[in-house]
Amino acid sequence: MKLVQKQLLRGMREFEIIDTTVNSRIKTLLKEQKLTVELSMINPEPVLNGALLEFHSRVKCDPLLSLLIDKPNSQEFNAFVEELKQRARQEYNAFAGLRAGSLPAGMAANVFEEPPEFDEPGQNQKAKTVKPINVESIDISLQMLQQYLDAEEIKPFLSALEALKAEPENEAYFRHLVTAFDELGPQQGAVLTYAPYVNILMSDDPFERK
Numbered sequence: 001m002k003l004v005q006k007q008l009l010r011g012m013r014e015f016e017i018i019d020t021t022v023n024s025r026i027k028t029l030l031k032e033q034k035l036t037v038e039l040s041m042i043n044p045e046p047v048l049n050g051a052l053l054e055f056h057s058r059v060k061c062d063p064l065l066s067l068l069i070d071k072p073n074s075q076e077f078n079a080f081v082e083e084l085k086q087r088a089r090q091e092y093n094a095f096a097g098l099r100a101g102s103l104p105a106g107m108a109a110n111v112f113e114e115p116p117e118f119d120e121p122g123q124n125q126k127a128k129t130v131k132p133i134n135v136e137s138i139d140i141s142l143q144m145l146q147q148y149l150d151a152e153e154i155k156p157f158l159s160a161l162e163a164l165k166a167e168p169e170n171e172a173y174f175r176h177l178v179t180a181f182d183e184l185g186p187q188q189g190a191v192l193t194y195a196p197y198v199n200i201l202m203s204d205d206p207f208e209r210k
Helices: 074-099 135-148 155-166 171-182 187-194 196-203
Strands: 002-007 011-018 021-027 032-038 047-049 052-055 065-068
Touching: 002 065, 002 074, 011 065, 011 074, 032 187, 052 074, 065 074, 135 155, 135 187, 135 196, 155 171, 171 196, 187 196
Parallel strands: none
Antiparallel strands: 002 011, 011 021, 021 032, 047 052, 052 065
């Protein structure tokens, strides 16, 4: 499904839903910007911002998609928005379902039904997760980020991700990852594009962060 929007001062905006992604292209007189976003990372509830309808990630970051309201007409616009919202919900549910009973062999070892128990008070212990963290998915995320993004620009986040991979039950390492992600700024969208598991990890906080 495709939506093409044109406006004199804002240039052209083109959005197309293809399989599990949505491609966007924004072209003005000065520049052209292209972005591919995984549907599973999109919050299906958009935000109204003046003349724009913005779709954000399921975690805190800048808008992933910004659509001109009622362009090229209200019928095409509303049809595309509804399709985008529906597909975002479907893909998120499908992706999240991989963590519960439908994981491929080799990944199932990272899943358990009951949360691990804490050690007795007074013992030398590390905080344990309430929900499981998939180490293999973290490893895949690291590989994708190192391959497609500038590792130096996101080095603190990569280091935090490496630490959590080594000790997935360490709450302090998860908190450090959250802080590193918050400090990525505009890079958050790129990180979530190439590492969708980070989106799942942040939106379904295993430590129930406030």
